[in-house]
Amino acid sequence: MRQSVLLLVCMILPCRAMAAEDFAGQNDLAAGLNCYREMDMRCARARLESALAHFSPEKDRHYIDHVSQARLILAMINVAADELEKAESEFKTILLLDPEFKLPPGEHPPKVIYIFKRAQAAFETARKKVTPVTRPPLEKPKPQPKPKPPTEPKPVIVRKIPEPVIDVHVLRPWSISTEARLVILFGDDAGTLAAGPGAALSAAFRPFERIALLAGFSYAHHTRTSSGKNLQAVSLYLGAYSAFALDPVELRLGGSMGLLSMGTADRYDHWGFTAGITTSLAWPRRGSWALVLSLYPSLVITAGGSSFFLPVGLSGEIRW
Secondary structure (H helix, E strand, C coil): CHHHHHHHHHHHCCCCCCCCCCCCCHHHHHHHHHHHHCCCHHHHHHHHHHHHHHCCCCCCCCHHHHHHHHHHHHHHHHHHCCCHHHHHHHHHHHHHHCCCCCCCCCCCCHHHHHHHHHHHHHHHHHHHCCCCCCCCCCCCCCCCCCCCCCCCCCCCCCCCCCCCCCCCCCCCCEEEEEEEEEEEECCHHHHHECCEEEEEEEEEECCCCCEEEEEEEEEEEECECCCCCCEEEEEEEEEEEEEEEECCEEEEEEEEEEEEEEEECCEEEEEEEEEEEEEEEEECCCCCEEEEEEECCEEEEECCEEEEEEEEEEEEEEEC
């Protein structure tokens, strides 16, 4: 059910382009490592294979490190899936790029160690079978250089694959926000009720880079321009939005639907439905927090008819 809802939202709302990369394949590599940490092996495999297809040695000075990192994770995934030949092929490819490659320090499953040693043995055997190219003998032998005094062998430097680091630009899927609002009324309502303050509390889940789903609660208070009790309104709503990068801010476009109850302080006797459009600017686009300025052109429908109102909000958003 969740996958169907997400697919429907992605079909309805537009999707934004990927963020700029320091090197080709950076976004896919970061997303693949994030999926691997979250044990989503299908996502990790797809994003890492996409990253490998985009890596370029001409445009990435750390090309070998990035390729080795991606193929190491793919080898681990293949071992876990019992696809041992694919895992051995990934290790052989790494050794072709870096013959001195070793498994990162730490404990590894015995099957991983076994497949890696088998790949090492196959690589060494293939390297020994390569026939060296020889020169034809010279007519006059060159004088032999004097033997140099023996020197101590240089220490072998073993490069380590860097541990995955969580980038500040990696998507944080969960967020919660509190919002202060000014709710402006139109039509017949504006003749009897004044614009009033409001507040909202919402939580959002962002399963993809481009799409977010949210649920929230809102409250509004309106004083009467004539005699009578003031009007209050509360609502529960569900919504979704699509995000667009406009560095350093993010543009959000979406919509919401919900249930509304209106009445005085001691009596809520009018019920109805709400439907609205969400237009927001969030700054900064990435990080653990953001300030969000929003407009919510909305329509309320009750048994007595319908009316238009416009909440304007400023919120603080916490992400993790």
